[in-house]
Each structure stands twice: as structure tokens, then as C-alpha cells.
Amino acid sequence: MNKKDRVMTTLDHAEPDLVPITEMSIDAVHVERIAQTKFTGEGSLQTQVSADRRAEAHMVAATTLAYEKLNFELIPVELSAPDGWNPGKNPDGTTTDEWGRIFSYDARCKAWVPTSSVFTTPEDYERFPFPDPHASGRTYAIEQTKKRIGEEMALGGWIKDPFAIAWEMFKVTDFVRWLYEKPDFIRQVIERITDFNIAIIGRIVDAKADIILSSGDYAEKKGPFVPVKFFKEVVFPSLRRQVEVAHRAGLKFIKHTDGNLNPILDDLANIVDGVHSLDPTASMDMGDVKCRYGDKLVLIGNVSVDNLCTKTKEEIVQETKNCLRVAAPGGGYILSSSNSWYTDAKLENCLAMVDAGRKYGRYPIDICN
Amino acid sequence: MTSLLEEIERSFAEVSGVDQMKNYVERALAGNIPPLDIIQSMRDGLSTAGRKYERGEYFLSELIMSGIMAQELSEMLKPHLQSHKNQFLAKVAIGTVRGDLHDIGKNLVSTMLSSAGFEIQDLGVDVPPEKFVEVVKNESPRVVAMSCLLTIAMDEMKNTVDQLEQSGFRREVKVLVGGRPITSDFAKQIGADGYGADAIEAAEAAKNVLTK
Numbered sequence: 001m002n003k004k005d006r007v008m009t010t011l012d013h014a015e016p017d018l019v020p021i022t023e024m025s026i027d028a029v030h031v032e033r034i035a036q037t038k039f040t041g042e043g044s045l046q047t048q049v050s051a052d053r054r055a056e057a058h059m060v061a062a063t064t065l066a067y068e069k070l071n072f073e074l075i076p077v078e079l080s081a082p083d084g085w086n087p088g089k090n091p092d093g094t095t096t097d098e099w100g101r102i103f104s105y106d107a108r109c110k111a112w113v114p115t116s117s118v119f120t121t122p123e124d125y126e127r128f129p130f131p132d133p134h135a136s137g138r139t140y141a142i143e144q145t146k147k148r149i150g151e152e153m154a155l156g157g158w159i160k161d162p163f164a165i166a167w168e169m170f171k172v173t174d175f176v177r178w179l180y181e182k183p184d185f186i187r188q189v190i191e192r193i194t195d196f197n198i199a200i201i202g203r204i205v206d207a208k209a210d211i212i213l214s215s216g217d218y219a220e221k222k223g224p225f226v227p228v229k230f231f232k233e234v235v236f237p238s239l240r241r242q243v244e245v246a247h248r249a250g251l252k253f254i255k256h257t258d259g260n261l262n263p264i265l266d267d268l269a270n271i272v273d274g275v276h277s278l279d280p281t282a283s284m285d286m287g288d289v290k291c292r293y294g295d296k297l298v299l300i301g302n303v304s305v306d307n308l309c310t311k312t313k314e315e316i317v318q319e320t321k322n323c324l325r326v327a328a329p330g331g332g333y334i335l336s337s338s339n340s341w342y343t344d345a346k347l348e349n350c351l352a353m354v355d356a357g358r359k360y361g362r363y364p365i366d367i368c369n
Numbered sequence: 370m371t372s373l374l375e376e377i378e379r380s381f382a383e384v385s386g387v388d389q390m391k392n393y394v395e396r397a398l399a400g401n402i403p404p405l406d407i408i409q410s411m412r413d414g415l416s417t418a419g420r421k422y423e424r425g426e427y428f429l430s431e432l433i434m435s436g437i438m439a440q441e442l443s444e445m446l447k448p449h450l451q452s453h454k455n456q457f458l459a460k461v462a463i464g465t466v467r468g469d470l471h472d473i474g475k476n477l478v479s480t481m482l483s484s485a486g487f488e489i490q491d492l493g494v495d496v497p498p499e500k501f502v503e504v505v506k507n508e509s510p511r512v513v514a515m516s517c518l519l520t521i522a523m524d525e526m527k528n529t530v531d532q533l534e535q536s537g538f539r540r541e542v543k544v545l546v547g548g549r550p551i552t553s554d555f556a557k558q559i560g561a562d563g564y565g566a567d568a569i570e571a572a573e574a575a576k577n578v579l580t581k
Binding site for chain 1: 386387388422425428429430431433434436437468470473476494519520521549550567
């Protein structure tokens with residue numbers, strides 16, 4: 001069984017030979033150490049900040065090499081900016097992406113992070129040139145990665161959830177205010193971004209990805225960002241439309257979101273194929289989730305991203321064993337942290353998680369304390 | 370008169386939106402209801418909204434919207450509050466520490482501190498320790514509140530406490546910390562005076578540290 005088979009078997013809720021392992025993202029500093037190569041470009045976990053294909057090809061090669069060295073079964077790949085696109089460069093050193101989000105450069109993480117927005121009124125949005133999903137080059141990184149990995153590893157193509165794009169592109173306070181005062185406007189924006197995503201999913205399918213991954217958080221530590229009613233009326237119908245397109249093309253659909261999902265997990269389990277993050281610090285109890293949704297949802301994550309930063313290797317091994325023991329029997333579990341290997345995670349802890357996954361993740365799972 | 374104040378309180382407690390709240394406040398001002406009474410109604414309503422969020426009845430968006438309403442009300446009342454210098458419990462200088470650009474949590478804490486009666490000096494995000502020290506030196510807040518979302522930024526909280534110590538201003542202020550990776554143990558380790566697991570707790574902690 002090769003690495004891709006392992007993932008696909010897991011997605012079918014069957015037991016492969018080993019529990020697959022991946023990370024939804026690895027920060028540049030760790031990629032450099034794992035792949036023993038320097039990152040020559042600047043990236044962002046949240047958006048596309050450049051269409052410099054030379055730099056992007058280098059980042060794709062470095063990231064893929066890191067995933068290969070780690071023996072990961074699944075490699076997630078971001079969309080690319082359209083050919084010839086240039087980000088808006090602002091006098092204060094910030095940059096503006098295709099969605100009007102303003103990004104500041106975080107030198108320590110070597111990544112651009114969203115800090116503001118060009119939109120101050122709904123009318124600004126009406127005047128803003130909406131991104132073209134059919135623009136050439138959007139699957140450049142996915143194609144490059146596919147060329148390199150072939151059918152050995154599973155490839156997940158990222159899209160970003162329309163709710164999350166709108167939440168960020170208007171800044172949280174304006175999104176919330178307009179949600180109260182102009183709810184139809186917010187609905188229309190999410191609907192339009194959903195149409196964009198549906199076209200993009202088609203592009204990702206054509207680029208031969210194996211899985212659709214949807215980023216963008218729905219929740220924080222205490223619960224969903226917005227009332228459950230809004231999820232049921234707006235967010236989930238949007239999500240369902242995207243999932244149906246992926247399913248018609250034969251691709252599974254995995255939703256990433258941080259936070260406490262318990263109030264909306266029933267609905268999610270009826271829409272998507274898998275959920276990533278399952279942050280234990282946000283009340284996501286793996287045993288409970290496996291018991292309630294293990295037959296419907298592939299579960300990915302639950303090794304605390306905070307613990308990767310602060311705990312010892314021995315504690316990480318124990319935490320990984322707990323995740324495997326609870327979630328892996330019967331299949332349907334992919335080992336990963338509850339977010340990503342970001343800059344401040346101790347690499348030795350991340351590698352301890354992987355080693356423990358290999359040691360204790362062989363089926364049939366048989367782990368005592 | 371009483372019913373208008375109750376309506377204002379209910380507007381905040383039920384997060385009814387800016388327009389309805391403004392309508393009640395305009396009528397209250399026209400009826401010569403004292404601005405400080407209006408502020409108290411707002412605080413009571415915000416406090417109710419905060420408790421509902423704590424219990425999981427409200428979501429983050431409702432807490433944010435109540436903060437937006439509070440800002441709008443503050444703007445409306447500014448011209449009427451010139452003669453009320455002692456309306457606040459104390460001044461809090463608040464910021465997200467250096468290395469972290471996230472501000473949702475900080476803004477929510479600011480809202481809840483406002484509702485608890487504190488004057489807020491918002492230093493923004495990516496605030497270096499030197500800036501906190503400078504503000505303590507020049508603006509004399511009684512509380513410094515630091516927030517972060519990224520684990521990588523936690524050290525900056527300790528750096529700030531250390532720099533307050535080294536500059537001789539540590540005893541002038543109480544230090545509060547909070548944010549996603551912060552725990553009460555961490556707060557103790559770095560020598561902070563208080564910790565809030567969320568915005569509601571932060572407001573309580575701010576009141577508590579003033580009595581220490």
C-alpha cells in the first residue's frame with residue numbers, strides 16, 4: 001500500500017496498514033530545517049502574495065521535499081495567484097491581495113498575515129474588481145506538486161471558505177456590523193464567493209488533486225463566530241454546494257476549522273467528509289467526536305498545537321498515543337497537529353509526534369497506556 | 370425616564386443594533402436624563418450580554434456588535450461628558466504585544482473593560498515593551514493589559530514586565546495578561562498581577578487587581 005492508497009483507504013473509513021500522517025501547513029523555518037534548503041520567496045498561509053513563478057517553484061520544491069522527507073501521506077497545496085498578477089504594494093509596506101485584504105509581513109514567521117482591509121463601506125465592495133476564477137495560473141503550484149509526487153502521495157488542493165473570506169475581507173467588525181444592518185449584502189457576497197469556489201474546484205479537479213481542502217475558521221475557543229442560525233441559513237448551504245461539486249468529480253471534501261465546533265458538528269457531519277483541527281484546547285474531545293461522528297467524518301488532528309510549542313517530547317508521544325488509541329481503530333483518522341507546525345513549535349516535538357505515529361499507528365491499533 | 374434607561378440597557382443586553390439604541394439615547398438626552406445614568410445602563414446591558422456569551426447563549430459576533438454599539442454610544446455622549454472627569458474607575462493601557470498582529474481578543478477585552486467602567490487607552494497591535502513603559506511613564510495608567518494570540522509572542526509579555534521593572538515603573542501599575550495561549554500559571558511565572566481567560570474574566574481581573 002503506497003502513501004496515497006493509505007489516505008484514500010482512510011477516507012473510505014477502512015483500516016489501511018498505517019495511520020496516515022500529515023500537516024496542513026508547515027512554516028518556512030521548519031521546512032528549511034527539514035528539507036535542508038532555504039526558502040527564497042515569501043508566502044502566506046492565508047492568501048497569494050506573489051505570482052513570481054520562479055520563487056513559487058522553489059517554495060513548492062522545498063515544501064514537497066520536506067513532506068517527502070517526513071514520509072507524509074498527504075500534501076496540501078495552496079492555490080496560486082493568476083499569471084502576471086501583482087499584489088497591491090502600499091506605502092506603509094503592507095500588501096493587498098486579490099480579495100482586498102491588507103497583509104503585513106511577519107519577519108519571524110517569514111509570512112504575510114492579514115491585518116486590515118481596503119473595504120470601509122459596502123459600496124467599496126461594489127467597485128472592487130472581483131477575482132476571476134478562470135484566470136490562468138491558479139493551479140500552478142498544484143500542477144508543479146503533482147508532477148513531482150505523481151500517484152505516490154495524496155494531494156489536497158486548498159480553497160478558502162466563502163464565509164471566512166468575507167469575514168476577513170471586510171474586517172471582523174465591519175462584517176459583524178453589516179451582518180446586523182445589511183444581512184442581504186453579506187449573503188450575496190458569500191453566495192458570489194461560493195460561485196468563485198465552485199469554479200475553482202473544477203480547476204483543482206482538472207489539475208489532478210485527490211482531495212479538496214477548505215480552509216477558514218468557523219469558530220473560536222468558546223464556539224462558532226456567528227449564531228448557529230446563520231450557519232444553517234447561509235454558511236452551510238454554501239458549503240454544501242461546494243461539496244456537491246467535489247463529490248460529482250469523485251473528490252472527498254475536508255473542512256479545516258479551528259475552535260469549538262460542538263454546536264455545529266451535527267450539520268458539518270452531514271455535509272463534509274472530514275474535519276481537520278479538532279483542537280483539544282477548544283473543547284474538542286477526540287473520544288467524544290469519534291463516538292458520535294466516527295462513522296460519518298474522517299477525523300484529522302487533535303495533537304495540540306500549543307503543546308508542540310511548550311511540552312516535552314515524552315508528553316507529545318503520550319498525547320499522540322492517546323489520539324491514535326481513541327481515533328484510529330476502524331480507520332477514518334489522519335494524524336496531525338490541531339493546526340500546523342508554525343514557527344514557535346519545537347521541531348523535535350513535531351518529529352516526536354511523527355515518530356510516535358509510525359511506531360504506534362500500525363493496524364490493528366494496539367496501544368496500552 | 371426609567372423606562373428609557375431600561376430600553377437602553379435592553380438594547381445592549383439583546384444586542385439590538387446601533388439604530389435602535391441610538392434612538393433611545395437621543396430620546397433620553399432630549400429628556401435630560403443624566404449621561405452618566407445612560408452610561409450605567411449601557412454597562413449593565415453589556416454585562417448581561419457578556420454573561421450570555423459566557424454561557425454559550427451568545428456568539429462572538431454578538432459580543433463584537435455590543436462593542437460597536439458601545440463605541441457609538443460613547444461618541445454620542447462625548448459632548449455631554451465634558452464636566453464628568455471622574456466617571457472612570459481607572460485608566461487601562463491595553464495592547465497586543467510585539468510580534469503579534471491580532472486584535473480581536475484585545476478589542477473585546479477593551480469593550481468589556483469599558484463596560485466595567487474603565488477608561489481605555491488602546492495602543493494597538495505589535496506593541497513593543499518600550500512603548501508600554503513610555504505610556505506608563507507619560508500617561509500614568511493604573512493597569513497595563515497585554516494580549517497575544519501567538520505562542521511566539523508570549524515572551525514579549527515577560528519582556529514588558531521586565532522592562533517595567535528595570536525602568537522603575539513596575540510598582541506604578543498592575544499588569545494583566547490574556548490571550549489564547551496564556552494560562553494563569555504563565556501569568557504568575559512572568560510576574561503579572563492578573564489574568565483573564567476571556568474578555569469577561571479580564572474585566573473582573575482588572576477590578577480585582579485594583580484592590581490588591
